[in-house]
Every structure is written in C-alpha cells, then in structure tokens.
Amino acid sequence: MLPSSLRLLIALIAGILLEMYGLAPLSTIYLICSIAVVWAVIFTWISVPATYSICLTPIHGCMIWLMWVCAGYFVSAFHDSRLHQNWIGNCLRPSDQWIGICQSSEEKSSTYQCVMEARYLIHASGKTETCTGKVLCYLRKAAYAKLPQAGDLLLIRKAPTQLAHRTNPGMPDYAGYREHQQIYHEVFLDSMEWKYLKPGKTGYFSAIATEWQRFFNYLKTSCKHKLHDFLFDPDIRGFAYxxxxxxxxxxDPAIIQSYRNTGTIHILAISGLHIGILFGTCMFILGLCRIPTRMRVLIALLCTWLFVIFSGMAPSACRAALMISLILLPQWLLKRPVSSIDALVCSAILLLMIHPAWIMDIGFQLSYLAxxxxxxxxxxxxxCLQTENKIVKKCWSMIAVSVAAQVLILPLSIYYFHQFPVLFFITNLVAVPLSSILLILTCILLIMPWPSLSFYIAKLILTTGYILQGSIQWFHAMKWSRVENLFISFPEMIWMFLCLIGMMAFFMNRTKIALSMALLGFLGFWINRDCVFLQSFTQRKFIVYHIPQVSLLEWVEGQKAFSWLSGNRHQQDDIKELSVSNSLFHIQRQDLAIDSSSCTHVFIWNRTQFIQLDGRKQQSLFIKEATFPCFIIVTHNAKPDTTWLQHVSPRVVIADGTNTFGTIAKWKNVCEHLNLHFHATSEKGAFILNL
Known part of the structure; x- marks a missing residue:
C-alpha cells in the first residue's frame, strides 16, 4: 500500500520542475497559490452541509495538491541563485576581480579544481560590491601554493565565463550536470592570477561552519596519511579511502569504470550500506557500555550524522541517515512506529525542501529508486524461494535485494549510462560482503593506536582488497558481462518504468489492471522504438564532433555513415564517439577515412559544400564563390581570410576541438564583423546539421 504522502511528494517535485525549466511564470503561481489558500481557509473554517461537503472534498484535495506544487516552485526559486539581484552573473564585467571562499577542492594532475562561493566583486574603478553564486575554478599549480581547503579565502584576478556545453551526441553533458548544482561559471587561472587572503571577520555561524569544515578536512588528511603509511598498494589504498x-x-578511473560496468559502483558511494554498518557498530559498542536505549539511539544518530557531514553530505548518505532518524526517533522517543516506505517518502520531501536541485542529481534519483x-x-x-539451507537462503536473500533494487533503477541507468550490467546479481553477491568487511577493517585501522596491531589489520585489508579487486576485474573482463551502447529517449524511459511496475504488480497481485499497465508500457515502448527506427531510414545529418586535438566529421544518410578523421589519435580504429553515434542514430554501415594528404578538402554532399580548413597545411583556396550552400570547418588553428569569406559567404563557420582559444576568438570576431553564424564546439558542443 503506497502512502498518502507520496501524492505530496509528486506535487513538490512538479513545482520544482516547473520553476527549474521555466514552464510557468511567477505571477501565475502566485495566482494559483492565492486561490488554493483562500479555498483551504474557507473549506476549513466555514461549516458546509454534509451533502455539499462530500462533493467538495475532491476539489479540496486538488487545492491542497496545488498548494504543494506552489511550495515546490517557491522553494526552488528561493534556492535559484540566478534570481538573486546580486548574483555574479548579473553584475559581472570582463575586467572585474572577485573574492570567493572555497567550498570544496580536488587535486588534479596539473590544477586544483575548486568550487568557490563568490562573496565580493572588485570593479576596475575600485568599487566593491557583494555578490553571490558558485564558480568552478581550475587553479594552475604553483611552487608556493598548496591545495586550497574548504573555508580558504581567495582573490581571483580574472573574471569567470559561462560554462561551455562541450558535448557530443549521446555523451554526458558535464555543464548541465554542474548547472543542476547551481554552478553556471568557470574560470581557468594561471599561478599569478590567484592568491590566498587572510580571512576577515565573519558572522558567528559562518565562523563555526568554517571551523567544522577545516576540522573535517584535517580528519580526511589524517586518514589519507595513515592509509598511506600502512597500505602500500595504491589501488587498495584509494578504494579504502x-x-x-x-x-x-x-x-584509478579505470578501476572506477570497472565497478560501474559490473553494477557494483554503489559500494563506492556513501549510502545505506555504510550508514547501516556505522549505526549498527555504534549501537553494539554503546550496548556493551550498558547505556540506556534512548540515549544509545541518540548518540548513535549523532555519530551517524557527523559521519554524513564528514563524508560530504552526499544525497544517498543524507537519505540513509534521515530514514534511520525518521524510523527510530518516533519509535523510541514517542512510541509511535513509522513504516519504512513512509520514512522514505518523508525523507525525500525534507531533502527536496532543503536542496530542491537534488531532484536532478543522478545519485539522489538512483538512491531513492533503489x-x-x-x-x-x-x-x-x-x-519465491523457500529453503531450509541457511547458506542458500542467505545467498538468495542477497540476490533478491539486488534484483529488487534493479527493477526501478534499470530504466534510469540505461537512460543515463547507456549500459546494463548483466551479472549484477552475481557481482553484488561477491562485492557487498567483501566491501563490508573492508569498510569495518579500515575503520578499525584508522582508530587503532598501536602500530603493531595496525600492521596485521593492514594485511587483512590488503588480502580482502586483492580478492575484491581481482573478482571485479575478472567479471569486468568478460565481454558478455554487460550490454553497452543502449540509448533510450525520455518517453521510452517512462514507458519502460510503466511496463516494469505493471509486471511486478501483476506477479505480486495477479490483477487485470496491473497486466493492462504492463502491456500498455510494453506497447508504448516498442511503438516509440519502431517510430525512431523508421525515422532513421530517412535521416540526413552532418556532425562535427568536439574531440581535443582530433578533427572528426561525419555524414549520415539513412543507416549509412561516412566519417573523416584527421589528428593525432593513437587508437584511430576504436573511436568512442563513433561507436556511440552508431547506436544512437541506428547506423548499420560505417565507413571511416583518415586524412593523410596535404591540401584543403572540399566535400560535396546532398548539394551542399563542406570546406575543411587545416592550419597545418598550405591552403589552396581555389573556390572563389560557392555554387552550393557552404559550411566551413576550421581545424588546427587555420587563419581567417576576411576577403575570401566575403566571396564564399558560408552558412556557418564551425571551429572544432583542435583550435586554441585564441584562434576561436579571432574567427568569432571576423564572423561577427561579416554577420556570419559561428559555432565553436568548445563552447556549444558538437555541431549537428539536420537536412
């Protein structure tokens, strides 16, 4: 039986999405909210005859539902930094400097990646004003600089720019992912364009939050150093950390990918597994100390929430900790039990009220659906399997958990990651117990004060880690362990959800409604797939991919494609972008040609000219005037020729990923002067022309 609060959650999510995608103006929401509130007040305080009350009850329910929709809209608008008057995107000028405080940081090979919260803008005139907004900063390492920590104050001498959507067909949109985290700007800085500042006076609560951040960073650094001292294998050390x-x-990113491909990536995210082990351990230790039950629960919950804050407050960790709190606190303090499904829905409502942008977070979605x-x-x-054998019963219980979790996350994982791990129920049977043992041993190692015992615990960690890593790599090496390049549209994902939910409901209750739902979802999915497949026979596309240091052009006609590759790609026979596009566009035949000549190339296709200008080659621009609609592709820093561009008058000038930012700026200025359309793949992603 689904809880009634689920309808409120759906209304809250609908309001958040309405604001996030700008589907309803604020004035309309104000009007709807006013009508709903007035109706609720009238219906509550004015006595209505029973005959009319029964008829008006559905309308009253709709008004309450609309109030929650408006609540979701207002909560999302309140947290949307772009609506604030002093947002950095509204008052930023190209010559401005700004001051920000570091929220999180990560060390890369040649840069420090930091998420900065902007606090002050310093204009060229010397005027200073306050501002808000998050900026993604890439700080080039310097000999005198250390990794910025949370709470550090930095002066940035370069204005940020908007995030660029450097995406190819079927590939993840990193800029879109960051925008859902309220990050809309980025900046790349040399070592002389940023410096540390001494923190000034801040508010009382801000100072406390900063001190806690620094304390947790100190704990993380201490954990990293201790693991480095006792665990000599970098892969096991990184996994334990x-x-x-x-x-x-x-x-290693390759190891992370192996966990993702085998369906065991969830053990690397702080989630219910980690929170459950931590809470159970705390309760066990406090029970040995004979602490009263209520106090034991409060202390264990406090330790759990401190660990959630320490680990970065990931959505899955917050969900697990909040669910435990909502289940245990009413049960032990108020003697009122709360079901797990009620706790799940209520935790989602509370978290979305605090962080409405989490509705677009993949971890949040997967955690709740699982x-x-x-x-x-x-x-x-x-x-479904009744047995007296304890080993078989335990194994089946773990398999049932894995299958039950996959039922609802299957459509979402295919939609986002375009693959399905076939052996997920077997890999989890191995990974979950071993990772639980590894987590407990790592925690014991970190708190162990005696080096002699720490040495033997480290041996156990390494042995367990070798078994786990070896098993995952063995499963990952199987070619049939996963199905890749699966692409479904958003409507197809909804149809798949409907089909799976209907099938499970039919197996559980054997009702005609559930069977009808499953059949409807199945038919809707395959009709949608067939329509897309039939459309692929008549498709005509020209694509310029964004690949750093590689120029890749592709012409698609029907289910055939021709690709032109020029660059320094070492493995030219295995281009991920092409394999993805083949599945996305239903291409059955792919012809690939590699550029080895030393001249300018002109392609004519579908009565359209495509001219590739390569800066490494001597240009022989024999085309003085375009006889067909013309498109120019700029590669490898080719120089613009204003006179020739005026004669050719191209429809679009495309600069791919082989050009530097300086070359792109020159071409952009020339195209603006000549009133020509310009597309840079480094700013707008791959160029796709549908004919």
Missing amino acids: AMVTGDRSEM VAGILLYYPFLHR
Missing part, C-alpha cells in the same frame, strides 16, 4: 570518505580522487524497489519488491522475491 573512498569507502570511508566518499572521495574517489585517489582511485530503496523503493527493495521495500516494494524484496518481500515478494524473497518468498
């Missing part, structure tokens, strides 16, 4: 802190920066699947479907799946 990620299990404790949620920070994967110490791990737990919802476990709560709804695990009891049914667990009863």
